[in-house]
Amino acid sequence: MTIDLPTKIVPVIIIDNPETAKPLGEILLEENLPVAEVTLRTPAALQSLEIMAGLEGLTVGAGTAITKEQAEAAYHAGSKFIVSPALHCEVIEYCQRADVPVIPGIATPSEIAQAMRYGLNLLKFFPAEALGGASALKAITSVYPEIGIMPTGGITPANVGEYLSLPCVRACGGSWMVPRDLLQQERFDEIRALVREAATLSSAT
Numbered sequence: 788m789t790i791d792l793p794t795k796i797v798p799v800i801i802i803d804n805p806e807t808a809k810p811l812g813e814i815l816l817e818e819n820l821p822v823a824e825v826t827l828r829t830p831a832a833l834q835s836l837e838i839m840a841g842l843e844g845l846t847v848g849a850g851t852a853i854t855k856e857q858a859e860a861a862y863h864a865g866s867k868f869i870v871s872p873a874l875h876c877e878v879i880e881y882c883q884r885a886d887v888p889v890i891p892g893i894a895t896p897s898e899i900a901q902a903m904r905y906g907l908n909l910l911k912f913f914p915a916e917a918l919g920g921a922s923a924l925k926a927i928t929s930v931y932p933e934i935g936i937m938p939t940g941g942i943t944p945a946n947v948g949e950y951l952s953l954p955c956v957r958a959c960g961g962s963w964m965v966p967r968d969l970l971q972q973e974r975f976d977e978i979r980a981l982v983r984e985a986a987t988l989s990s991a992t
């Protein structure tokens with residue numbers, strides 16, 4: 788099962804305090820960036836994911852899923868898609884059994900080949916900038932025209948356009964519009980401005 792992401796930019800979010808999940812979700816909806824990848828890296832992640840998944844119109848997925856148990860918990864919390872940093876086979880196999888879209892990470896052509904054996908056609912190129920950026924992604928995917936990519940890792944407003952102009956790129960992931968420290972400090976006005984800018988970049992392509 789695959790997913791049509793509603794936006795070209797997917798906020799990758801680390802939440803430390805579940806009380807910030809609802810106001811953040813409302814900002815994403817109000818500023819027209821109605822998607823969130825909540826990373827399973829904090830004790831607050833699952834509860835936050837569940838709160839955000841309860842907001843109508845917001846497509847919420849889980850990120851950093853590296854075990855089957857994490858994927859299962861995220862699915863039951865309302866996750867509409869599951870993202871992994873690598874080809875975690877048990878996560879892929881669980882998601883395919885549960886019929887929830889899974890977007891695993893790849894970094895090489897060999898890993899694309901492995902993902903294709905699962906019938907997957909949307910993959911995360913991670914960590915995108917450290918792997919050589921848009922030019923590396925263009926070269927790697929030139930031989931796999933049927934594969935869609937969501938690059939993530941080091942993407943900013945300054946380089947997102949390079950990725951979005953590639954035919955393989957369905958959406959770009961990034962944390963720049965919801966910086967962890969701003970969310971911890973509940974600086975929602977600053978987050979709103981960053982989200983608004985990201986939404987403008989997302990709809991410009």
Ligand code: 3PG
Nearest residue numbers: 799939940941942961962
């Ligand atoms: C991820 O979880 O996909 C990355 O950590 C996000 O990368 P970024 O923080 O460089 O945007």
